[in-house]
Amino acid sequence: AQSVTQPDIHITVSEGASLELRCNYSYGATPYLFWYVQSPGQGLQLLLKYFSGDTLVQGIKGFEAEFKRSQSSFNLRKPSVHWSDAAEYFCAVGAAQGAQKLVFGQGTRLTINP
Amino acid sequence: EPEVTQTPSHQVTQMGQEVILRCVPISNHLYFYWYRQILGQKVEFLVSFYNNEISEKSEIFDDQFSVERPDGSNFTLKIRSTKLEDSAMYFCASSEVNIYTEAFFGQGTRLTVV
Numbered sequence: 200a201q202s203v204t205q206p207d208i209h210i211t212v213s214e215g216a217s218l219e220l221r222c223n224y225s226y227g228a229t230p231y232l233f234w235y236v237q238s239p240g241q242g243l244q245l246l247l248k249y250f251s252g253d254t255l256v257q258g259i260k261g262f263e264a265e266f267k268r269s270q271s272s273f274n275l276r277k278p279s280v281h282w283s284d285a286a287e288y289f290c291a292v293g294a295a296q297g298a299q300k301l302v303f304g305q306g307t308r309l310t311i312n313p
Numbered sequence: 314e315p316e317v318t319q320t321p322s323h324q325v326t327q328m329g330q331e332v333i334l335r336c337v338p339i340s341n342h343l344y345f346y347w348y349r350q351i352l353g354q355k356v357e358f359l360v361s362f363y364n365n366e367i368s369e370k371s372e373i374f375d376d377q378f379s380v381e382r383p384d385g386s387n388f389t390l391k392i393r394s395t396k397l398e399d400s401a402m403y404f405c406a407s408s409e410v411n412i413y414t415e416a417f418f419g420q421g422t423r424l425t426v427v
Contacts, residue, residue: 233415242317242404242420243356289356299344299408300369301416303356 201226201292205304213312214282220275220307222290231293232273233301234264238286246288249273260284285311315339317419319405325425326395334390334422336405345388346406346416347380349373356404362388363410395426 202225212218224230231250235243247258254266264275273290287308291301318337326332338345347359360370362380377393388407392399402423406416 235418240420242319243406243418245415245417248415291356299346299361299363300358301348301356302358305355 201230201294201302203290203292203302203304205288205290205307207307208305209308209310211310211312212280215279218275218277218280218284218309220288220290220309222273222275222304223271224273224290224292225271226292226294228294232264232266233291233293234258234262234273234275235289235291235303236260236286237289237306243289246275280309280311282311282313285309315417317405317407317417319403319419319422321422322420323423323425325427328397328426329394332392332395332424334392334403334405334424336388336390336419337386338388338405338407339417340386341409342407342417343410344368344408344416345380345382346408347390348404348406348418349401350404350421351398351401359390359403392424395424397426400424400426 204223206221233248234246246262247256249256249266257263262277266273287306289306290304293301320335345362348356350356358371360374361368379391381389402421404421405419408416
């Protein structure tokens with residue numbers, strides 16, 4: 200069965216600092232991987248996705264993520280965070296066939312210090 | 314930009330009552346989903362719906378839950394007899410049939426069962 204682990208429940212960084220949010224997945228076949236962001240009171244917005252090809256994917260708002268098959272990881276990075284990046288971040292994995300059902304990690308809450 | 318719309322944004326209901334959560338998926342999407350997020354927990358898959366029938370459902374989606382596409386635009390989740398533990402944020406999502414695409418989520422309906 201698919202599973203996703205986000206080891207960090209809560210991360211605090213200073214504005215302007217770099218950010219890396221960790222995500223490890225378990226899936227027997229080629230995974231489809233996603234990062235979603237949830238701002239307070241809002242729905243889930245897709246930041247980026249990986250289906251195949253280049254293992255470094257670029258997303259919106261200056262985020263990127265790198266797929267590392269050998270480590271079963273799909274970590275999210277941003278070189279310089281902004282106060283508006285404070286939110287909950289969810290990593291998710293979808294099945295290769297149809298990518299229709301997503302399995303989410305427990306989320307990482309990001310706090311930005313001014 | 315097309316978006317998934319959910320109504321109401323917040324619903325309070327008494328235990329044992331029936332509730333219907335409504336969603337308007339993106340118009341050219343053919344796959345529809347419901348997920349829920351109990352406060353402080355993961356986003357969990359409930360059900361996917363395609364071609365007017367359930368394509369997959371989770372263990373959570375028992376007989377008290379049902380989904381329907383009553384017309385060409387709405388997608389509903391009905392909970393027949395609500396329990397306290399049904400209190401959660403319920404997200405509707407939709408996607409194209411093409412597997413190389415992502416699910417678009419609505420802003421959620423917060424259901425509170427008292």
